[in-house]
Amino acid sequence: xxxxxxxxxxxxxxxxxxxxxxxxxxxxxxxxxxxxxxxxxxxxxxxxxxxxxxxxxxxxxxxxxxxxxxxxxxxxxxxxxxxxxxxxxxxxxxxxxxxxxxxxxxxxxxxxxxxxxxxxxxxxxxxxxxxxxxxxxxxxxxxxxxxxxxxxxxxxxxxxxxxxxxxxxxxxxxxxxxxxxxxxxxxxxxxxxxxxxxxxxxxxxxxxxxxxxxxxxxxxxxxxxxxxxxxxxxxxxxxxxxxxxxxxxxxxxxxxxxxxxxxxxxxxxxxxxxxxxxxxxxxxxxxxxxxxxxxxxxxxxxxxxxxxxxxxxxxxxxxxxxxxxxxxxxxxxxxxxxxxxxxxxxxxxxxxxxxxxxxxxxxxxxxxxxxxxxxxxxxxxxxxxxxxxxxxxxxxxxxxxxxxxxxxxxxxxxxxxxxxxxxxxxxxxxxxxxxxxxxxxxx
Amino acid sequence: xxxxxxxxxxxxxxxxxxxxxxxxxxxxxxxxxxxxxxxxxxxxxxxxxxxxxxxxxxxxxxxxxxxxxxxxxxxxxxxxxxxxxxxxxxxxxxxxxxxxxxxxxxxxxxxxxxxxxxxxxxxxxxxxxxxxxxxxxxxxxxxxxxxxxxxxxxxxxxxxxxxxxxxxxxxxxxxxxxxxxxxxxxxxxxxxxxxxxxxxxxxxxxxxxxxxxxxxxxxxxxxxxxxxxxxxxxxxxxxxxxxxxxxxxxxxxxxxxxxxxxxxxxxxxxxxxxxxxxxxxxxxxxxxxxxxxxxxxxxxxxxxxxxxxxxxxxxxxxxxxxxxxxxxxxxxxxxxxxxxxxxxxxxxxxxxxxxxxxxxxxxxxxxxxxxxxxxxxxxxxxxxxxxxxxxxxxxxxxxxxxxxxxxxxxxxxxxxxxxxxxxxxxxxxxxxxxxxxxxxxxx
Numbered sequence: 108x109x110x111x112x113x114x115x116x117x118x119x120x121x122x123x124x125x126x127x128x129x130x131x132x133x134x135x136x137x138x139x140x141x142x143x144x145x146x147x148x149x150x151x152x153x154x155x156x157x158x159x160x161x162x163x164x165x166x167x168x169x170x171x172x173x174x175x176x177x178x179x180x181x182x183x184x185x186x187x188x189x190x191x192x193x194x195x196x197x198x199x200x201x202x203x204x205x206x207x208x209x210x211x212x213x214x215x216x217x218x219x220x221x222x223x224x225x226x227x228x229x230x231x232x233x234x235x236x237x238x239x240x241x242x243x244x245x246x247x248x249x250x251x252x253x254x255x256x257x258x259x260x261x262x263x264x265x266x267x268x269x270x271x272x273x274x275x276x277x278x279x280x281x282x283x284x285x286x287x288x289x290x291x292x293x294x295x296x297x298x299x300x301x302x303x304x305x306x307x308x309x310x311x312x313x314x315x316x317x318x319x320x321x322x323x324x325x326x327x328x329x330x331x332x333x334x335x336x337x338x339x340x341x342x343x344x345x346x347x348x349x350x351x352x353x354x355x356x357x358x359x360x361x362x363x364x365x366x367x368x369x370x371x372x373x374x375x376x377x378x379x380x381x382x383x384x385x386x387x388x389x390x391x392x393x394x395x396x397x398x399x400x401x402x403x404x405x406x407x408x409x410x411x412x413x414x415x416x417x418x419x420x421x422x423x424x425x426x427x428x429x430x431x432x433x434x435x436x437x438x439x440x441x442x443x444x445x446x447x448x449x450x451x452x453x454x455x456x457x458x459x460x461x462x463x464x465x466x467x468x469x470x471x472x473x474x475x476x477x478x479x480x481x482x483x484x485x486x487x488x489x490x491x492x493x494x495x496x497x498x499x500x501x502x503x504x505x506x507x508x509x510x511x512x513x514x515x516x517x518x519x520x521x522x523x524x525x526x527x528x529x530x531x532x533x534x535x536x537x538x539x540x541x542x543x544x545x546x547x548x549x550x
Numbered sequence: 551x552x553x554x555x556x557x558x559x560x561x562x563x564x565x566x567x568x569x570x571x572x573x574x575x576x577x578x579x580x581x582x583x584x585x586x587x588x589x590x591x592x593x594x595x596x597x598x599x600x601x602x603x604x605x606x607x608x609x610x611x612x613x614x615x616x617x618x619x620x621x622x623x624x625x626x627x628x629x630x631x632x633x634x635x636x637x638x639x640x641x642x643x644x645x646x647x648x649x650x651x652x653x654x655x656x657x658x659x660x661x662x663x664x665x666x667x668x669x670x671x672x673x674x675x676x677x678x679x680x681x682x683x684x685x686x687x688x689x690x691x692x693x694x695x696x697x698x699x700x701x702x703x704x705x706x707x708x709x710x711x712x713x714x715x716x717x718x719x720x721x722x723x724x725x726x727x728x729x730x731x732x733x734x735x736x737x738x739x740x741x742x743x744x745x746x747x748x749x750x751x752x753x754x755x756x757x758x759x760x761x762x763x764x765x766x767x768x769x770x771x772x773x774x775x776x777x778x779x780x781x782x783x784x785x786x787x788x789x790x791x792x793x794x795x796x797x798x799x800x801x802x803x804x805x806x807x808x809x810x811x812x813x814x815x816x817x818x819x820x821x822x823x824x825x826x827x828x829x830x831x832x833x834x835x836x837x838x839x840x841x842x843x844x845x846x847x848x849x850x851x852x853x854x855x856x857x858x859x860x861x862x863x864x865x866x867x868x869x870x871x872x873x874x875x876x877x878x879x880x881x882x883x884x885x886x887x888x889x890x891x892x893x894x895x896x897x898x899x900x901x902x903x904x905x906x907x908x909x910x911x912x913x914x915x916x917x918x919x920x921x922x923x924x925x926x927x928x929x930x931x932x933x934x935x936x937x938x939x940x941x942x943x944x945x946x947x948x949x950x951x952x953x954x955x956x957x958x959x960x961x962x963x964x965x966x967x968x969x970x971x972x973x974x975x976x977x978x979x980x981x982x983x984x985x986x987x988x989x990x991x992x993x
Binding site (some may be wrong): 158175176182204205206207208212230245248267268269271272274275277368461473474475477478512514516517519520521522526527 | 599619629648649688692710712714715717718719720909910913916917921922959960962963965966
């Protein structure tokens with residue numbers, strides 16, 4: 108196996124000047140114990156959730172699977188630099204190179220591995236458009252674990268591409284709400300035609316895991332162990348930037364739950380904290396779902412049904428329903444506690460963009476570099492281009508690194524809307540946010 | 551730029567024991583002169599068409615663009631080997647790593663470059679499902695040449711994904727038949743609802759190129775210069791197999807017009823011819839369109855409307871319409887003259903498969919290795935698996951190399967048919983073939 112695949116993940120908890128406050132039990136509001144989480148997650152992930160070790164070894168079997176697509180390329184976007192006529196150097200880490208086309212398998216494979224080691228035979232999860240579901244479906248196929256995905260019904264019906272990909276891996280994909288669970292049946296009783304939501308799908312997946320000791324639940328973002336497992340991106344990028352003879356002045360990623368941003372940024376942020384470097388970190392969110400730039404830093408639930416623990420994070424309120432932007436993966440109301448804390452500490456900037464400007468940037472990128480970005484990724488592309496234009500205005504040789512979290516081959520209907528049908532932009536939905544924030548528990 | 555990107559293409563014409571007979575003018579049936587081709591192709595490509603030089607330097611600007619995705623990975627399918635429990639070693643060259651997801655850009659970029667050097671400002675072409683059209687659209691965006699794609703109307707309407715990708719690159723995509731051309735208008739006059747065909751779309755693209763000296767035509771397969779430009783695949787694979795400490799006993803590719811097969815096979819075939827190696831070469835076609843296994847080796851036209859030159863090749867007849875298999879890229883009636891001659895000389899085996907067995911192999915591959923093959927590529931996967939199973943039966947440590955010509959992210963409806971709706975298999979359409987072969991000119 109390639110020696111260039113990192114042997115360890117990086118854990119920002121080792122270097123932050125303070126630790127994030129503990130998660131709280133959803134009913135008692137007491138600090139969570141490992142036992143509270145044991146019904147949902149394998150012990151190795153629970154240990155990572157609270158670990159303050161700087162480095163955590165990547166199991167050999169996980170590295171062997173990573174070797175199918177890792178290390179992912181670090182590329183310099185020379186043609187884009189020329190198009191923008193900028194003195195900046197733009198690098199991107201191409202996570203679209205994974206078999207399912209995004210960064211999600213980095214943690215899916217790790218989670219499936221730890222579950223397998225602990226004797227678990229089935230994993231449940233939820234998925235919206237299907238990026239996370241297809242990553243877990245692949246991991247399950249590789250490691251011999253059954254995967255059951257609750258897919259938001261409206262996506263299940265309107266976006267068959269990723270559903271079929273999950274099924275190709277052998278996963279069972281169920282439209283949510285479903286009659287399988289109490290949560291699903293309750294929703295269906297009230298509204299037999301419910302289009303579903305991520306919140307409902309989470310409730311269904313969690314319910315099944317709680318009921319069967321051979322089944323656990325898997326989450327694709329937000330939690331500390333997920334961000335640790337995504338740090339393989341940044342660990343590789345550290346080495347690759349060194350090999351390229353450059354060090355980033357700014358590191359950029361889009362944020363839905365925070366895992367691709369944390370994955371590329373935290374290893375560099377660790378160097379800033381330990382070595383006093385001046386690198387900036389820019390997390391990019393949509394104006395339609397601006398949790399960090401407009402939300403509140405407070406304890407909130409991860410799901411609509413209040414089944415998950417409360418974590419301290421930037422949130423728009425667990426009842427917030429964002430407008431229907433194409434970047435479905437950025438439509439989450441909350442944020443990874445580690446990204447939120449980094450922002451509170453002044454280490455991480457946040458920036459919000461409307462989708463029109465992001466698609467415009469994506470089209471520039473595809474014409475310069477050839478790869479079509481996922482709508483989520485287009486937010487990082489927009490920020491990278493803006494940094495390059497700012498550097499041009501100031502005459503700076505800024506070194507920009509962004510995470511190209513996924514390709515858009517399965518999102519071409521979004522580009523069709525942009526190119527052919529006209530595309531609505533979404534402003535900050537102030538009233539909806541105010542209403543949802545009023546529902547956040549006072550803790 | 552990476553030194554690992556080949557500096558030269560390989561030309562099989564230098565090593566074959568005999569040369570393919572000349573192309574003939576479509577009207578006079580006289581051997582073609584360079585002048586006959588000059589209205590359609592740039593002089594550099596016409597020179598390559600008849601060159602017997604073993605190596606042709608790759609222009610620096612083409613290598614710089616290749617560097618966006620080349621060298622493509624050569625991977626050993628260790629997990630597939632384990633799944634099959636075979637002593638064979640299975641390697642695949644992953645051409646799906648290109649920005650548009652297939653091998654097509656290797657020649658699209660070269661052709662656009664040569665046209666640009668000769669002052670051409672617009673390229674026309676045809677496309678079926680859109681793999682070739684999107685490759686040329688990308689090349690045009692990179693090199694500043696307008697690209698006009700005539701897309702078979704039924705695909706234009708039913709497969710918007712690749713159309714939108716072409717438009718994202720800035721290409722003009724027109725459903726064919728169109729009112730733009732005499733050929734299109736004639737068809738529309740007879741049948742205003744014509745679904746179109748590749749033959750009609752070729753006629754439209756060729757007609758436009760013939761009329762405007764600033765416009766030329768670009769073809770994505772079949773011709774010698776296309777296969778030369780695809781040899782970058784095999785040149786890389788030669789080096790990569792050497793680095794892996796292995797040499798293939800068998801090299802496999804699927805065949806539509808022959809360019810991805812020729813691209814990987816010919817550099818190895820050259821070594822067999824020069825050095826007496828025993829490597830076998832297997833070209834895989836669908837039973838629904840079995841030009842090499844069931845067709846005739848004779849002079850025939852490249853298009854339905856008899857506008858193109860006649861070339862000596864395996865053909866099912868230029869009027870042959872294959873059944874609607876999902877591997878649209880393998881539905882061409884003819885074959886590259888160099889592949890046909892190689893088969894006649896006993897250097898290249900051909901094999902035909904039904905689509906059901908190919909999808910079954912593709913599902914095995916995706917569950918072992920994670921990448922979803924294009925339906926075309928699934929034919930090569932089927933052959934590679936069959937070789938591995940044969941090696942297992944015989945207890946041989948066979949080294950298998952196949953070309954993974956493209957990923958299937960934009961072909962998930964084909965997998966949906968296979969997994970959900972049941973999928974028709976197609977036998978050899980004997981009557982259609984006999985009728986079409988009766989239309990082939992007697993030369």
